[in-house]
Amino acid sequence: xxxxxxxxxxxxxxxxxxxxxxxxxxxxxxxxxxxxxxxxxxxxxxxxxxxxxxxxxxxxxxxxxxxxxxxxxxxxxxxxxxxxxxxxxxxxxxxxxxxxxxxxxxxxxxxx
Amino acid sequence: xxxxxxxxxxxxxxxxxxxxxxxxxxxxxxxxxxxxxxxxxxxxxxxxxxxxxxxxxxxxxxxxxxxxxxxxxxxxxxxxxxxxxxxxxxxxxxxxxxxxxxxxxxxxxxxxxxxxx
Numbered sequence: 001x002x003x004x005x006x007x008x009x010x011x012x013x014x015x016x017x018x019x020x021x022x023x024x025x026x027x028x029x030x031x032x033x034x035x036x037x038x039x040x041x042x043x044x045x046x047x048x049x050x051x052x053x054x055x056x057x058x059x060x061x062x063x064x065x066x067x068x069x070x071x072x073x074x075x076x077x078x079x080x081x082x083x084x085x086x087x088x089x090x091x092x093x094x095x096x097x098x099x100x101x102x103x104x105x106x107x108x109x110x111x112x
Numbered sequence: 113x114x115x116x117x118x119x120x121x122x123x124x125x126x127x128x129x130x131x132x133x134x135x136x137x138x139x140x141x142x143x144x145x146x147x148x149x150x151x152x153x154x155x156x157x158x159x160x161x162x163x164x165x166x167x168x169x170x171x172x173x174x175x176x177x178x179x180x181x182x183x184x185x186x187x188x189x190x191x192x193x194x195x196x197x198x199x200x201x202x203x204x205x206x207x208x209x210x211x212x213x214x215x216x217x218x219x220x221x222x223x224x225x226x227x228x229x
Contacts, residue, residue: 042220
């Protein structure tokens with residue numbers, strides 16, 4: 001079955017540590033996205049990539065980094081520079097000519 | 113400044129009644145609109161969409177209405193069921209020549225729907 005997989009489901013991080021969230025898709029989608037959800041804030045775009053080896057900052061990119069070395073993979077690193085990293089992170093993908101995104105099931109990151 | 117606004121953070125309706133979720137947008141270039149449904153700790157799932165060349169799209173119990181002059185769309189759920197309880201996100205995009213979205217989807221903040229038995 002084609003889909004988009006985020007791992008892990010739950011992640012705990014100590015303050016000052018970097019952590020990487022995984023996102024893999026086998027839908028052959030060109031574009032991939034990372035969103036963050038906080039209560040009352042909706043979905044806010046962190047980074048997106050329309051093609052391999054290229055990515056752009058979204059609305060709240062500070063404290064985050066990404067890479068797109070393969071079409072299938074778009075990992076997100078939450079760095080120690082992110083002031084408030086505790087949130088629910090969603091990865092999505094889309095394809096040219098098709099409406100909308102396919103979302104992963106999300107990763108809940110908690111800083112302890 | 114929000115380009116897509118869902119002004120009601122929450123909505124509560126009785127089972128069997130109609131649920132109406134509203135969404136307003138400011139960018140007149142938007143011509144594709146989508147509704148997503150999200151359960152807690154899960155990713156959003158696509159529900160229904162509408163192109164700006166239409167003013168209504170129906171799929172079973174779900175109907176989306178688009179009023180371009182008012183830059184307003186609404187999602188109607190009839191009849192509402194307890195399983196419909198979720199957060200609903202409105203999203204908008206500019207279309208491309210391939211029939212899809214030219215750019216990124218812009219999401220509203222969501223409306224939490226509670227359907228009571």
